Amino acid sequence: MPDEAPDVIVVGAGTIGLACAFRLARAGQRVLLLDREQPGLGASFGKPGHIATEQIFPLASPEVVRGALRYLLDGESPLRIRPTYLFSFLPWLLRFVWASRQSAFDRGVTALSALQKTARADMASLLSAAEASHLMHMNGHLVLIENPVSTPAARKEIARLGAFGVDAVWLSPAQVREIAPDITAHIEGALKFTGTGHVDDPHAVSKALHDAYLAAGGRFLQSEVTWIDSLADKFTAHASNGARHSARHLVLSCGAWSKTLAAQLGYAVPLDTERGYHITLPGVFPRFSIPVASYERKVIMTPMSAGLRMTGTVEFGGLHLAPDPKRFLLLTRHMNALAANIPTGNMTTWMGFRPSLPDHLPVLGRAPDGRNLFFAFGHQHLGLTLAGVTARIIALQVMGREPEIKMAPFAPDRF
Numbered sequence: 001m002p003d004e005a006p007d008v009i010v011v012g013a014g015t016i017g018l019a020c021a022f023r024l025a026r027a028g029q030r031v032l033l034l035d036r037e038q039p040g041l042g043a044s045f046g047k048p049g050h051i052a053t054e055q056i057f058p059l060a061s062p063e064v065v066r067g068a069l070r071y072l073l074d075g076e077s078p079l080r081i082r083p084t085y086l087f088s089f090l091p092w093l094l095r096f097v098w099a100s101r102q103s104a105f106d107r108g109v110t111a112l113s114a115l116q117k118t119a120r121a122d123m124a125s126l127l128s129a130a131e132a133s134h135l136m137h138m139n140g141h142l143v144l145i146e147n148p149v150s151t152p153a154a155r156k157e158i159a160r161l162g163a164f165g166v167d168a169v170w171l172s173p174a175q176v177r178e179i180a181p182d183i184t185a186h187i188e189g190a191l192k193f194t195g196t197g198h199v200d201d202p203h204a205v206s207k208a209l210h211d212a213y214l215a216a217g218g219r220f221l222q223s224e225v226t227w228i229d230s231l232a233d234k235f236t237a238h239a240s241n242g243a244r245h246s247a248r249h250l251v252l253s254c255g256a257w258s259k260t261l262a263a264q265l266g267y268a269v270p271l272d273t274e275r276g277y278h279i280t281l282p283g284v285f286p287r288f289s290i291p292v293a294s295y296e297r298k299v300i301m302t303p304m305s306a307g308l309r310m311t312g313t314v315e316f317g318g319l320h321l322a323p324d325p326k327r328f329l330l331l332t333r334h335m336n337a338l339a340a341n342i343p344t345g346n347m348t349t350w351m352g353f354r355p356s357l358p359d360h361l362p363v364l365g366r367a368p369d370g371r372n373l374f375f376a377f378g379h380q381h382l383g384l385t386l387a388g389v390t391a392r393i394i395a396l397q398v399m400g401r402e403p404e405i406k407m408a409p410f411a412p413d414r415f
């Protein structure tokens with residue numbers, strides 16, 4: 001498509017934008033993908049790669065609200081609000097509490113389950129089309145339980161999730177050690193999920209999607225979009241270097257940075273970011289081959305092709321504050337406590353911006369005003385997991401077809 005006008009402009013080339021652009025290019029659309037950086041360097045870069053198809057309960061829940069105060073008062077907590085951000089964050093927090101009412105939570109479960117129902121198959125199909133199936137391993141994951149007080153609730157999860165078709169079994173400490181001899185912490189047992197998985201290099205997934213997109217005839221430009229206007233059913237993206245790009249369809253997939261551009265297009269969405277941290281131990285290959293999470297610590301360790309990665313922490317601090325070094329130390333302490341023999345001397349660190357709406361559902365699908373405007377952002381903790389289903393839905397809708405699921409819960413004007 002060298003200089004031909006595109007049919008579709010996709011703004012933002014994280015996992016979500018790449019997956020949408022690739023699906024559209026494969027379907028024969030002329031696609032122009034824009035990102036201010038090279039593809040895959042936003043939130044998509046440093047995640048632990050967990051294909052978390054078991055997560056059908058939105059974080060906006062009565063249970064999380066009940067536990068939040070305890071978390072916020074605990075210095076080692078997985079959940080923090082940076083004090084200087086508290087005032088800006090209050091409106092989001094109030095909406096989160098409102099979205100956590102039992103009735104709203106129940107609707108959220110239905111909506112998220114509908115996406116999760118095909119997430120695994122859609123991801124497998126996406127990676128297969130990109131000739132990248134080798135990056136995905138669907139062998140499940142473990143959730144360790146260290147505190148006997150947590151055991152009854154953790155065991156109850158098996159039945160609660162089972163009602164939604166999510167399979168998990170209880171493993172004894174001895175069974176866990178067989179699968180993961182490097183876990184040295186005292187544990188009461190673990191949940192073993194069987195329908196989940198991981199990718200062993202999230203950035204390789206982005207690169208594979210980008211290569212496949214280019215091979216399918218798509219075009220990429222490194223370009224920061226500062227303004228989008230929509231006139232006479234044509235969208236024009238204005239870039240910071242003065243360039244303009246126009247097309248009849250536009251997909252907005254700028255992750256945590258989507259709010260300003262969505263507002264320019266007429267939709268005020270209460271998007272904020274849950275900042276997350278990782279430490280990666282290059283060249284460290286633990287004796288477990290599936291992700292290992294902790295029920296109480298809210299961290300996850302994933303064996304990656306380049307070494308072991310641990311991620312965790314939800315920190316509310318907006319898009320501009322520097323990372324808090326104490327969060328990296330906290331992750332290191334968790335690593336040492338869970339797997340004392342794993343050397344943590346040599347590590348790389350990273351912080352990324354999960355794009356999160358207060359109800360923990362993405363903004364997804366065609367704009368309610370009927371324009372050829374499509375949203376694909378706000379995938380919070382599940383951007384990798386939901387990339388395949390998101391891309392399938394967006395490609396269907398751009399081509400004038402409707403997906404099998406109800407889209408109203410994901411509308412940008414639902415708040």
Ligand SMILES: Cc1cc2nc3c(=O)[nH]c(=O)nc-3n(C[C@H](O)[C@H](O)[C@H](O)COP(=O)(O)OP(=O)(O)OC[C@H]3O[C@@H](n4cnc5c(N)ncnc54)[C@H](O)[C@@H]3O)c2cc1C
Pocket residue numbers: 011012013014015016017034035036037038039040041042043044045046047048049050051052223224225226253254255256257258275276277278311312351352353354355376377378379380381382383384385386
């Ligand atoms: C610590 C951590 C752990 C996580 N773990 C998992 C996990 O295990 N499993 C899972 O499924 N998900 C996980 N996630 C969530 C997942 O990473 C995100 O939901 C997902 O990466 C979001 O993808 P995205 O494409 O929407 O956003 P991003 O990857 O952030 O991409 C947005 C892109 O938009 C571009 N952009 C922004 N503004 C502009 C502009 N004005 N003009 C042009 N380009 C622009 C950015 O440069 C960026 O490339 C985790 C996230 C974090 C931070």
